[in-house]
Amino acid sequence: MADGVVERSRPRDRILETARDMFHKHGIKGVGVDAITEAAGTNKMTLYRHFESKDDLIIECLRATASKAGAMWEAFEAEFPGDKLAQLHAWVRKAAEMLKADGRGCDMANAAVELTEPDHPARSVIKELKEAQRDRLVTLCRDAGIGQAELLADTLSLLFEGARVSVQTVGTEGPSAQFVRMAEGLIVSFRGTAAG
Amino acid sequence: MADGVVERSRPRDRILETARDMFHKHGIKGVGVDAITEAAGTNKMTLYRHFESKDDLIIECLRATASKAGAMWEAFEAEFPGDKLAQLHAWVRKAAEMLKADGRGCDMANAAVELTEPDHPARSVIKELKEAQRDRLVTLCRDAGIGQAELLADTLSLLFEGARVSVQTVGTEGPSAQFVRMAEGLIVSFRGTAAG
DNA sequence: CTAGGGTGTTACCGGTCTGTAACGTCACGA
DNA sequence: TCGTGACGTTACAGACCGGTAACACCCTAG
Known part of the structure; x- marks a missing residue:
């Protein structure tokens, strides 16, 4: 599922799509940034380079x-x-x-x-x-x-x-x-x- | 507001009413048990004596x-x-x-x-x-x-x-x-x- | 008076959270 | 070749979370 997103695209896009999917399924407060970045095949630092905050x-x-x-x-x-x-x-x-x-x-x-x-x-x-x-x-x-x-x-x-x-x-x-x-x-x- | 609840009634009732109010206003995941018990004029141990878990x-x-x-x-x-x-x-x-x-x-x-x-x-x-x-x-x-x-x-x-x-x-x-x-x-x- | 149950207090455990620092790596373009 | 920028890795800070242990207190029923 998220694997489709993880395939080669730019990290920012993968984070955005993965976050959308996970927020939708588990709620905003039910998902941490670590879980998002891991599912997106990247890491927390990259997330915070593209987004100011959660x-x-x-x-x-x-x-x-x-x-x-x-x-x-x-x-x-x-x-x-x-x-x-x-x-x-x-x-x-x-x-x-x-x-x-x-x-x-x-x-x-x-x-x-x-x-x-x-x-x-x-x-x-x-x-x-x-x-x-x-x-x-x-x-x-x-x-x-x-x-x-x-x-x-x-x-x-x-x-x-x-x-x-x-x-x-x-x-x-x-x-x-x-x-x-x-x-x-x-x-x-x-x-x-x-x-x- | 919660003061009305805090006045003398049994701790269990105060916790229940205060929790209802705070869950309603701030959401379930937006309120911790510490905040509830403090607003209810009691403490965490008393909460866990009356309720198995959050x-x-x-x-x-x-x-x-x-x-x-x-x-x-x-x-x-x-x-x-x-x-x-x-x-x-x-x-x-x-x-x-x-x-x-x-x-x-x-x-x-x-x-x-x-x-x-x-x-x-x-x-x-x-x-x-x-x-x-x-x-x-x-x-x-x-x-x-x-x-x-x-x-x-x-x-x-x-x-x-x-x-x-x-x-x-x-x-x-x-x-x-x-x-x-x-x-x-x-x-x-x-x-x-x-x-x- | 005494025993006991309900309550308050403090300290703590292990985990998770957002957010950051420092450093390494790799690809690409001049 | 060199350097620049994007990305990855590790470690950590500081706060908060749910939940528990141990102990002191007080009121009331017997």
Whole structure:
């Protein structure tokens, strides 16, 4: 698994990818820098030559995660060019897929749970990235011709966020199993009352 | 704050309440047993005379939290005896109140995020307690005469869970601000299609 | 008065954590 | 060939962690 990352690439990239994977699986406070560097096939000194601190590494990991999520949106546009409603349904399918594929939630949400200090440097980054994702979903709903685009986007956001937490507490057979039905029902309902 | 707990009561109770408060605010891995006992006005040895380990203390805290949540349901029944629909609306109001009052999420969900080891003793307790809460909401919806009671209960659960996460990432002014409108709209919608 | 249980105090163990210092090694480019 | 910079290795500092041992204390029940 991490071996794929360990193969020849630059140490900084290996550290970043390995840290992302390990933070995701074991939590931020559950992973030490020694474990990260060892899994990345390097050592602690090299890590601290590329990152100011563990907090800095955490922030870079979150930015990388957000960047990958951004690529997902571009894939939707590439698959259904101009068809915003189809892209919205693609988002629902992708979300459901993530729920089943991986028993851990959103890296940013998980980080917010773990990093409780109000002035932790990662908190502002998390807020910024989460707000950008929300804006993107709102825009998609609006461009799909849905009347109360903000309300639908926020509802879908909370549903997905809740589902990602739910799989961590009761597993994939719990309430999150109904996510697609809930989301599709909401979209139908909002389209019905649309004033596009 | 903790001083209220520190006043004369039995050490075990003070430790439990203080630990609950500190775990809630700072996370489980963000609080050491020394800090807990000091805030509780006692010492580490007394803690380990009453609890086998920190993990055991965590589990007892989660059970205490679930117990308090259970008392909330009884308060609904006391306030609106027999009127299940009114109790459902009371649940929505209470949920919204919790969202605004406290920027941290559900203790059980947060614990599930932090305790990533699949066989951690707290994980089965979290699952058990979360499933019990879900059953309660399903029963309430069904007794309120709603047709697809499970689906509404699961949707409301995910919405609330998501909102509690959202306040931790983007604050109370984000998507969670619309929680009441979402929940009330869902109840109306499900009552419309009811086949009670 | 006395015995005992609950509690407080101090010191400690072994481990882990983030972060740094000092030094060695190796490849590559001028 | 030389030197420069990236990387690896070892050792360590200083703090914190969960958990335990040994002992002193005090209140209360008998």
